[in-house]
Amino acid sequence: MTDYTPVIPANAGIQGSGAPTAVLDPRFRGGDDVTEQQTEPLYEEQALPATRVRGYWQSVFYRLRHDPVTLVFAVIVLLIVLAAVFAPLLAPFDPYKESIVGRLKPFGWRGHPLGTDELGRDMLSRLLFGGRVSLLMGVVPVLIASLVGGMLGVLAGFVGGRTNTAVMRTMDVFYAFPSVLLAVAIAGAMGGGMANGMLALTLVFTPPMCRVAETATTQVRALDYIEAARASGARTMTIIRYHVLGNVLGPVFIYASSLVSISILLAAGLSFLGLGVRPPLPDWGLMLSTLRQSIYVVPLVCALPGLAIFITSICCNLVSDGLRAAMDVRM
Amino acid sequence: MIRYALRRILYAIPIAFGVSVVCFALVYIAPGDPLQTVLPPDATAETIAIVKHAYGFDKPLPMQFLIWLGRVVTGDFGVSIATRRPVILEVSDALANTALLAMFAVPIAFGIGYAMGAVAGSFAGRWIDRVVTGAAVIGVSLPNYWLGIVLVIVFAVEYMLLPATGMGPNGSTGFNLLQWSNARFLVLPVVTLSMIPIGILARTTRAAVAELRNQDFVQTLRAKGLSEWAVTRHVLKNAMPQVMAVMGLQFGYLLGGSILVETVFTWPGSGFLLSKAIINRDVPVLQGTILTLSLVFVATNLIVDLMQSLIDPRIRRA
Amino acid sequence: MRTLLRDRLALDPRDRGGPLQPLLIARDLRKHFPVKGSGGKSVKAVDGVSFTVRKGETLGIVGESGCGKSTLARLLLHLVVPDAGELVFDGDRVDTHELPVDALRRQVQIMFQDSYSSLNPRMPIRDSVAFGPFVQGRKKQQARDIACEMLGKVGLDPDLFGPRYPHELSGGQKQRVNIARALATGPRMVILDEPVSALDKSVEAQVLNLLRTLKRQFNLTYLFISHDLNVVRYLSDRVLVMYLGRAVEIGPIDAVFERPLHPYTHALLASRPSMDPARRIEEAPISGDPPNPIDPPPGCRFHPRCPFAETPCEKTDPVLGTWEGPQSHVAACHMHDLASGHTQIAHV
Numbered sequence: 003m004t005d006y007t008p009v010i011p012a013n014a015g016i017q018g019s020g021a022p023t024a025v026l027d028p029r030f031r032g033g034d035d036v037t038e039q040q041t042e043p044l045y046e047e048q049a050l051p052a053t054r055v056r057g058y059w060q061s062v063f064y065r066l067r068h069d070p071v072t073l074v075f076a077v078i079v080l081l082i083v084l085a086a087v088f089a090p091l092l093a094p095f096d097p098y099k100e101s102i103v104g105r106l107k108p109f110g111w112r113g114h115p116l117g118t119d120e121l122g123r124d125m126l127s128r129l130l131f132g133g134r135v136s137l138l139m140g141v142v143p144v145l146i147a148s149l150v151g152g153m154l155g156v157l158a159g160f161v162g163g164r165t166n167t168a169v170m171r172t173m174d175v176f177y178a179f180p181s182v183l184l185a186v187a188i189a190g191a192m193g194g195g196m197a198n199g200m201l202a203l204t205l206v207f208t209p210p211m212c213r214v215a216e217t218a219t220t221q222v223r224a225l226d227y228i229e230a231a232r233a234s235g236a237r238t239m240t241i242i243r244y245h246v247l248g249n250v251l252g253p254v255f256i257y258a259s260s261l262v263s264i265s266i267l268l269a270a271g272l273s274f275l276g277l278g279v280r281p282p283l284p285d286w287g288l289m290l291s292t293l294r295q296s297i298y299v300v301p302l303v304c305a306l307p308g309l310a311i312f313i314t315s316i317c318c319n320l321v322s323d324g325l326r327a328a329m330d331v332r333m
Numbered sequence: 334m335i336r337y338a339l340r341r342i343l344y345a346i347p348i349a350f351g352v353s354v355v356c357f358a359l360v361y362i363a364p365g366d367p368l369q370t371v372l373p374p375d376a377t378a379e380t381i382a383i384v385k386h387a388y389g390f391d392k393p394l395p396m397q398f399l400i401w402l403g404r405v406v407t408g409d410f411g412v413s414i415a416t417r418r419p420v421i422l423e424v425s426d427a428l429a430n431t432a433l434l435a436m437f438a439v440p441i442a443f444g445i446g447y448a449m450g451a452v453a454g455s456f457a458g459r460w461i462d463r464v465v466t467g468a469a470v471i472g473v474s475l476p477n478y479w480l481g482i483v484l485v486i487v488f489a490v491e492y493m494l495l496p497a498t499g500m501g502p503n504g505s506t507g508f509n510l511l512q513w514s515n516a517r518f519l520v521l522p523v524v525t526l527s528m529i530p531i532g533i534l535a536r537t538t539r540a541a542v543a544e545l546r547n548q549d550f551v552q553t554l555r556a557k558g559l560s561e562w563a564v565t566r567h568v569l570k571n572a573m574p575q576v577m578a579v580m581g582l583q584f585g586y587l588l589g590g591s592i593l594v595e596t597v598f599t600w601p602g603s604g605f606l607l608s609k610a611i612i613n614r615d616v617p618v619l620q621g622t623i624l625t626l627s628l629v630f631v632a633t634n635l636i637v638d639l640m641q642s643l644i645d646p647r648i649r650r651a
Numbered sequence: 652m653r654t655l656l657r658d659r660l661a662l663d664p665r666d667r668g669g670p671l672q673p674l675l676i677a678r679d680l681r682k683h684f685p686v687k688g689s690g691g692k693s694v695k696a697v698d699g700v701s702f703t704v705r706k707g708e709t710l711g712i713v714g715e716s717g718c719g720k721s722t723l724a725r726l727l728l729h730l731v732v733p734d735a736g737e738l739v740f741d742g743d744r745v746d747t748h749e750l751p752v753d754a755l756r757r758q759v760q761i762m763f764q765d766s767y768s769s770l771n772p773r774m775p776i777r778d779s780v781a782f783g784p785f786v787q788g789r790k791k792q793q794a795r796d797i798a799c800e801m802l803g804k805v806g807l808d809p810d811l812f813g814p815r816y817p818h819e820l821s822g823g824q825k826q827r828v829n830i831a832r833a834l835a836t837g838p839r840m841v842i843l844d845e846p847v848s849a850l851d852k853s854v855e856a857q858v859l860n861l862l863r864t865l866k867r868q869f870n871l872t873y874l875f876i877s878h879d880l881n882v883v884r885y886l887s888d889r890v891l892v893m894y895l896g897r898a899v900e901i902g903p904i905d906a907v908f909e910r911p912l913h914p915y916t917h918a919l920l921a922s923r924p925s926m927d928p929a930r931r932i933e934e935a936p937i938s939g940d941p942p943n944p945i946d947p948p949p950g951c952r953f954h955p956r957c958p959f960a961e962t963p964c965e966k967t968d969p970v971l972g973t974w975e976g977p978q979s980h981v982a983a984c985h986m987h988d989l990a991s992g993h994t995q996i997a998h999v
Contacts, residue, residue, distance in 0.1 A: 174351075175351030175354075175355065178630060178631045178634075179355075179589070179627050179630065180626070181589065182593070183588070183589030183592070183607075183623065186607065186608075187623050188359065192362060226764075226768045226769040227770050227779070229763070230763060231786075233728050233730055233760060233761050234756065234782060234786050235786055235787055237786075248774075249771075263473075267476050270476060274593065275593070275596060275608055276608075277611065290478065290482065297485065301490055301491070305482065305483055307479075308476055308478070308482060308483065312475055312476060315475075316471065316474035319470055
């Protein structure tokens with residue numbers, strides 16, 4: 003953004019410059035006793051902005067394109083997602099096929115590039131299929147929490163008053179629980195299982211999303227252009243749709259992207275405790291738990307599911323950091 | 334100041350109440366009848382009715398809540414279905430063990446995290462900043478249950494330096510901190526538990542310090558002739574409130590997140606108690622543990638807020 | 652010239668009372684903002700202000716910061732709902748079945764000071780200007796066309812500036828956009844809240860001249876709020892002086908500026924810095940502490956700082972004299988009230 007814009011003086015011999023001089027001339031004061039002096043539009047008087055036209059989202063993409071670290075990790079995340087999506091094509095074996103003989107075998111044994119687990123199933127295949135479950139359990143709660151929490155937060159923030167107090171105090175009660183504890187408590191109380199695990203995580207993530215949206219909305223609500231919009235007669239929903247949402251979407255998106263890595267960790271953690279996915283469904287957390295007893299036999303194989311969780315989580319984290327850096331710039 | 338403190342404490346009361354409502358409600362969202370854990374499957378209708386009445390399940394829900402709340406306030410959390418011991422004893426024993434872990438993890442995590450963040454923030458942009466930030470990102474993205482397993486693999490399986498699980502050769506009752514044979518069981522759990530707080534604190538501190546250093550008042554201090562070390566001290570002091578807030582939250586994480594680490598190391602703390610209670614569907618223990626842990630978290634946040642307002646005068650006005 | 656004005660006004664189909672009916676009458680507007688945690692106290696931002704605005708004129712409103720000018724501006728559009736008082740727009744009472752607030756907002760618009768937040772940073776300025784017409788019922792493309800036309804009228808090439816974002820514009824350009832936005836819905840009256848306060852002097856002159864031009868082009872009535880007396884004099888026909896939520900003087904611009912009736916007005920005018928070394932003043936013309944709108948002094952609100960204060964000033968609140976016509980010049984001061992008991996009754 004440049005601050006220097008050359009100003010062409012008003013009477014620089016341009017067409018239509020019978021304009022009054024840019025000075026407070028006491029002869030020309032209010033009222034009707036002054037005749038019109040110009041009929042031409044004043045286009046030529048204006049200074050031309052020196053920068054290229056670039057909207058907010060375009061500048062975000064521009065910054066992202068020039069951020070190599072974030073791009074690299076984004077590619078890795080994409081690869082992980084693709085590997086999970088195309089698991090049926092990529093997996094060398096059936097992830098459910100057990101083998102009594104080939105249990106807990108190390109890397110490379112008889113065509114199993116990453117060994118086998120305690121029931122003789124191929125690790126690579128289970129990791130690939132497990133990726134589907136883990137990624138799903140990581141992303142879906144964040145999506146739903148963003149939608150629900152976001153909407154609640156925008157409403158509470160914009161309407162203000164008692165509604166705001168009611169909504170935010172309710173969220174505060176859930177904030178009073180440490181997130182792991184709340185997730186475990188809800189998932190545990192509901193009896194475990196993938197759906198309950200996702201529900202628990204959604205409930206854990208909704209209050210923070212709500213808070214982020216409410217804070218952003220409250221800040222925007224106090225700005226002058228909202229008042230100008232109200233002055234032109236717009237209804238509340240119209241103002242929210244055209245003026246508020248665009249400005250709230252940014253912080254919500256940034257926060258949601260940072261929640262994804264936490265969600266993956268928590269989801270796998272729930273499965274690790276036996277509160278998430280149930281066997282024989284492959285899931286990284288569950289695999290880590292069942293392989294735990296076998297660390298004395300094939301330690302490297304047993305550490306693999308956790309490595310998968312770690313890599314996915316750290317890549318998501320770095321991508322979300324990069325997104326924040328790209329989106330959070332004051333214009 | 335007193336007014337702010339009173340207001341803040343007053344505000345914590347409805348929160349605590351809400352927490353108790355949620356704890357109470359947790360049990361009732363569960364599928365299945367809580368009675369089934371207590372009764373044999375072939376109980377007659379009569380027996381069921383008697384037990385139902387004894388446990389108070391036949392009264393309407395709000396009534397049950399108030400009765401439960403009344404008992405809780407006097408410290409009666411009921412009796413554990415699994416061990417027949419009073420819940421409050423179970424919880425306090427377990428909490429003491431978790432507190433032992435926290436006692437070591439808190440200073441280590443806070444100290445290292447804060448120091449790392451302060452160093453990174455003070456040298457923002459240079460290589461040490463990158464190293465610390467990288468380490469912090471790793472710390473934050475680590476599944477701590479996995480880290481525990483990896484540490485066990487390295488130190489217990491491969492090199493046999495430290496024990497893998499448990500709380501000492503005598504268990505939790507005979508735990509003697511001063512003997513290395515007992516204390517060595519602490520090492521791996523504490524290290525594992527500290528990882529994520531170190532990462533988060535390093536990141537928060539670094540951000541706070543780096544931002545403060547860019548502000549005008551720092552330039553003024555330098556212009557007045559203060560040494561770089563004195564300037565840094567000023568900056569760190571100003572960063573404290575923000576960092577303290579995060580520390581409070583992290584303490585809560587240590588309470589709640591200990592469940593994963595304790596499960597890996599079979600450490601008989603509150604988290605382990607919780608997971609056992611979930612598996613056994615031991616309702617009183619479940620409610621008692623969750624309630625205790627959350628209330629401790631609420632109290633911690635309250636204390637942190639009050640301490641913050643002591644240090645940062647801006648907050649008192651709000 | 653008067654005949655021309657009357658003819659132009661007669662052409663406006665929304666005109667309802669003819670040129671002699673005041674366009675806006677404000678009666679006893681009151682707005683108190685409660686202060687949290689202080690018992691029942693409140694900031695008395697606007698405390699009983701009454702005035703009239705005639706069709707086609709520019710009424711200036713001046714006063715120090717905190718005297719309630721901006722709150723008054725917002726009260727006139729019901730952006731802030733008044734606690735008491737009445738607004739009558741062209742003969743219709745506002746906020747009643749005669750003229751609901753929505754309908755008022757089609758005829759009156761407001762232009763804000765150029766804070767960085769007066770335009771949505773994420774919207775191209777064409778869309779910001781088109782928002783008003785769009786909300787009032789036009790289709791998107793129609794609204795955009797109106798916006799482009801308005802941008803042209805304020806001197807910004809619509810093709811060049813339409814797709815730009817606010818951060819790419821200079822202060823003066825942004826104010827032109829604000830003007831375009833205010834005029835896009837075709838109002839009859841525009842409230843200008845400190846429109847040039849944030850601008851450099853040279854740009855200020857351009858914007859003021861533009862405002863004058865547009866007023867003639869569009870038959871507008873202006874309510875011009877400012878703390879800068881010179882600027883107010885340049886544009887206004889009449890002026891209202893405010894102090895601590897009250898109107899203390901009102902009258903034709905030259906009369907007020909050359910023969911101020913109220914001591915506060917006199918002090919305001921005297922405190923304008925002058926380049927003339929002969930007019931240099933040593934001491935501040937206004938003494939005493941700036942006022943606290945939560946606890947205004949009893950009696951006349953200006954009496955702690957007034958060099959002419961006497962006992963009646965501490966006891967009773969002076970009333971602004973009755974408005975007898977467009978040339979009347981009145982002040983709320985005991986020195987101009989024959990029945991007040993003040994010893995220095997000024998000679999009118």
